Amino acid sequence: MRRWLRERAIVVLVLLLVALVGGIAAVRPGTVTADWIANTLLFAAPLGLMAGGETLLLLTGGIDLSVASIATGAAYLLAANAAHGEMAALALGLGLGLLVGLLNGIGVAVFQVQPLVMTLGTGLMTEGVLVVYSQKIIANQPHVPQFVVALGSGRVFGVVPIDLFLWLPVAALLMLGLSRSGFGRLLYAVGDNPLACRMAGVRVWRVLVGAYAGCGLLAAVAGIVLVGTTNAADLSLANVYLLPAIAAAIIGGTSIFGGRGGYAGTIVGALILTVLDSLLTLLDAPEPVKQILYGAIILLLAAAYTRLTD
Amino acid sequence: MTGAVLLRAENIARRFGSVVALRSADLEVRAGEVHALMGANGAGKSTLVKMLTGVLRPDAGRIVIRGTAHVFRSPAAARRAGLVSVYQDPALVPDLTVGDNMRLAGVAAAEVRRWMEQFGLGFVAPGAVVRELPLPLLRLIDLARALAAEPDILLLDEITAALPADLAAHVFAVARQWRARGRAVIFISHRLAEIAAICDRATVLRDGVSVGVVDPATGGEERIVSLMLGTSPQAAEARRPDHRAAGRPALEVKHLRAGELLRNVSFSLHPGEVLGVAALEGQGQAELFDCIAGLRRPDGGVILADGQEVRFRHPADAIGAGIVLVPADRVQALLPQRSVRENIALPLVRRLRDWGALPMRAEGARVAAAVRRLDIDTRAAAEVRRLSGGNQQKVVIARWLAHGFRTLLCFDPTRGIDIGTKRQIYALLRELAASGAAVLLFTSELPEIALACDRVVVLFGGRVVGEMPAAAADEPTLLRSAHGLTAAA
Structure with a gap:
């Protein structure tokens, strides 16, 4: 039984997700509708995208604490420059993600800075630069382009969230890339034993720079989807997403020590966290109590999962 | 050599998930003998050792020491029953000093010292940090620590692998001494010459089963090899003609x-x-x-x-x-x-x-x-x-x-x-x-x-x-x- 579960840990996660949804249906009958499911998916998409980048890095044994700052920054740059051309503004936002990601990668891989320290530093720098930037361009009122609003909050046929049409292909690409591409293989390999990779002729730094750049880019994409949902670019847009993005990957079974995990689990992890959030909202508990519950449940899940898979 | 049975392990079995590491292993060690435990890689040697020393618990079978059946829940329990082991990788905390490691193990420092001097390691200061000492010395220090506990049964797991000959000689001397004192040594090594030189009997494992007990001294080496491999061993191939091509070196x-x-x-x-x-x-x-x-x-x-x-x-x-x-x-x-x-x-x-x-x-x-x-x-x-x-x-x-x-x-x-x-x-x-x-x-x-x-x-x-x-x-x-x-x- 245990063995069966270990090999299909994702089944347990999905069951848990179903149980949580069932819990909501029990607490507030009539809540779980097609509309509610669509909303949940809509809100889970930015988290899932950001957690995707985080998954890549956890696989290499690294981590990125700058994803929330990148997401906020990308969204803000996009909104602040939309007036000069929406496509250029989009490129600017994505470019920021790529740039900070590359910086992270070079710091970690070439200068051997601890990933925690490096990404904490670049995250703080990004936030600081953003504050200065927002004060400089105060004249130019940020506005979120229409297509981004559609992406972040629109529905097809009134049900299917448009951001799924971005998230699903990205998810497929990530899952396929991790299992069926040379780069994906190397993410696991570098996380498992970098010395072995070097001895096998792999230039480890290239893999790491690629992974951090990819994570930065995904964080920027997540920020842009998020700003489409909120339709307001402020400087604390994605702050609350940092820890859930990491937690989604860990709950999904990706080891923080590297070498083990995958994106399928992360997706379910992101959905569980989103459903959990709406369950706690429904319970009408005071904010501190919600936070305590949220934290405790994440801890329980991570502990249970580790016992199951190890 | 015909002493009383000190340790008897019967029908020991253990599996890891779907992999059966041990099917049915038997081992009998008598007082006053040096007993070799042999087997190809994957035969189940390490698993059996872990069971004897309380690191793992068997799924089936029993371990009897001096007539009392034991289920060891920890290495400490095995130690209390009189079985102490020394491994290829010394069980010493690298960042502590030699002295601190001895205190940690709760053994008499003077007794460890005496053994270390006997091994010619008197020059190693108790204040020396373990990490800075070479591996061969650490193995002997670990051995000294094990000996200080005066075990009835000493288990030596490949400690002579890559050990310089002069240091290995100390290990052999200890094994002979333990035999002379009517105690027992379980000796694991891949080197047949060592086994033949110091062991009285050898138990051979293959595919998780004890396939035989052999006297290694009298031409037993080939027999051990054939038991380990499950086939009659082929002699090392005859010398080949010189392949060396005359052309450019690779x-x-x-x-x-x-x-x-x-x-x-x-x-x-x-x-x-x-x-x-x-x-x-x-x-x-x-x-x-x-x-x-x-x-x-x-x-x-x-x-x-x-x-x-x-x-x-x-x-x-x-x-x-x-x-x-x-x-x-x-x-x-x-x-x-x-x-x-x-x-x-x-x-x-x-x-x-x-x-x-x-x-x-x-x-x-x-x-x-x-x-x-x-x-x-x-x-x-x-x-x-x-x-x-x-x-x-x-x-x-x-x-x-x-x-x-x-x-x-x-x-x-x-x-x-x-x-x-x-x-x-x-x-x-x-x-x-x-x-x-x-x-x-x-x-x-x-x-x-x-x-x-x-x-x-x-x-x-x-x-x-x-x-x-x-x-x-x-x-x-x-x-x-x-x-x-x-x-x-």
């Missing part, structure tokens, strides 16, 4: 120099040849292999691959030039949590242009061919860390078979590997040479040189002090030369 090294240890080494290696490197510990051989494999840059001298001068900045450069390395420590070279397939296919994705979609079918075929050729046991293929040591080493070699190479560097590839796998590996090296590859082989076990090589160079003090055909390289000649005693013919 690898040539001139006046190579690196660090303190590698002073001035020159040799050439031709396609179709297995060139042995013989040396005592620390004569520059590690630096030599690292330089040729691109793991470190030499301070001087020249390396030529196929006649072209090369300067490697990264192992990738060496691999690109057709030179690949099988290191001594397989843990360094493997991805422990990944599958056999991913481990073997690792170098296939080393270049940027291989980062795209994997050619799954072609890769699968290459990996399968390498697995077949090396006869790798794939029962636990999902995670390489669950394979036995010998199979892990085969995975490292299979990697290069799947990738391709012109020159294979093997640095002590058979360290800690059972005799069956050893013979497979040597047969493979011969085969590779016969098909035109060049092989450079360092081994710490001198008798193996004559078995596998065509020619041998001897290093001493970072220089080549001798070169001879392998046929002339018997152990005494090599030993003399490796100690820098005589210029070999």
Whole structure:
């Protein structure tokens, strides 16, 4: 039984997700509708995208604490420059993600800075630069382009969230890339034993720079989807997403020590966290109590999962 | 030797998931004997040892010590029952001093000291930090600690592997002393000569079952080997004709120099040849292999691959030039949590242009061919860390078979590997040479040189002090030369 579960840990996660949804249906009958499911998916998409980048890095044994700052920054740059051309503004936002990601990668891989320290530093720098930037361009009122609003909050046929049409292909690409591409293989390999990779002729730094750049880019994409949902670019847009993005990957079974995990689990992890959030909202508990519950449940899940898979 | 039975393990069984490590192992150790426990890698030796010492609990069977059945819940419980073990990797905390480690273990410091002095280790200060002491000394310190507990049964798990002869002699002396005092020693080693010299009886495991108890002294060696392998052993293949081609060397090294240890080494290696490197510990051989494999840059001298001068900045450069390395420590070279397939296919994705979609079918075929050729046991293929040591080493070699190479560097590839796998590996090296590859082989076990090589160079003090055909390289000649005693013919 245990063995069966270990090999299909994702089944347990999905069951848990179903149980949580069932819990909501029990607490507030009539809540779980097609509309509610669509909303949940809509809100889970930015988290899932950001957690995707985080998954890549956890696989290499690294981590990125700058994803929330990148997401906020990308969204803000996009909104602040939309007036000069929406496509250029989009490129600017994505470019920021790529740039900070590359910086992270070079710091970690070439200068051997601890990933925690490096990404904490670049995250703080990004936030600081953003504050200065927002004060400089105060004249130019940020506005979120229409297509981004559609992406972040629109529905097809009134049900299917448009951001799924971005998230699903990205998810497929990530899952396929991790299992069926040379780069994906190397993410696991570098996380498992970098010395072995070097001895096998792999230039480890290239893999790491690629992974951090990819994570930065995904964080920027997540920020842009998020700003489409909120339709307001402020400087604390994605702050609350940092820890859930990491937690989604860990709950999904990706080891923080590297070498083990995958994106399928992360997706379910992101959905569980989103459903959990709406369950706690429904319970009408005071904010501190919600936070305590949220934290405790994440801890329980991570502990249970580790016992199951190890 | 016909003492009372001190320890009896009956029908011990243990499985890990779907892998059966032990089916039914029996072991009987009497007072006043040194008892060898033998078996090929993967036969279940380590699992049985872990059960005897309380690290693991058996699924079935029982352990009886002095007539009392025990279920050990921890190593401490085994210790209380009078069974103390010393392992290949000393159980000492690296960042503490020797003295602190003894206090941690709760043994009498004076008694440990007495043993250490007997081993000629009186010079090791109690304040010395463990991390800074060489491994052979640590093994003896660990042994001294075990002896201070005055165990009835002393379990020595491969502690003589790669131990210098003078230190190994102390281990043998302890074993004989324990026998003389009417106690018992369980001795595990891959070296048959040691077993024959000091053990009274040997229990042989194969595939998780005790297949026989042998007296190793009287011509028992071949019998042990045949029990371990399950077949009658083939004599080491007859000497082959000299394969050495006359043409350009595959690898040539001139006046190579690196660090303190590698002073001035020159040799050439031709396609179709297995060139042995013989040396005592620390004569520059590690630096030599690292330089040729691109793991470190030499301070001087020249390396030529196929006649072209090369300067490697990264192992990738060496691999690109057709030179690949099988290191001594397989843990360094493997991805422990990944599958056999991913481990073997690792170098296939080393270049940027291989980062795209994997050619799954072609890769699968290459990996399968390498697995077949090396006869790798794939029962636990999902995670390489669950394979036995010998199979892990085969995975490292299979990697290069799947990738391709012109020159294979093997640095002590058979360290800690059972005799069956050893013979497979040597047969493979011969085969590779016969098909035109060049092989450079360092081994710490001198008798193996004559078995596998065509020619041998001897290093001493970072220089080549001798070169001879392998046929002339018997152990005494090599030993003399490796100690820098005589210029070999």
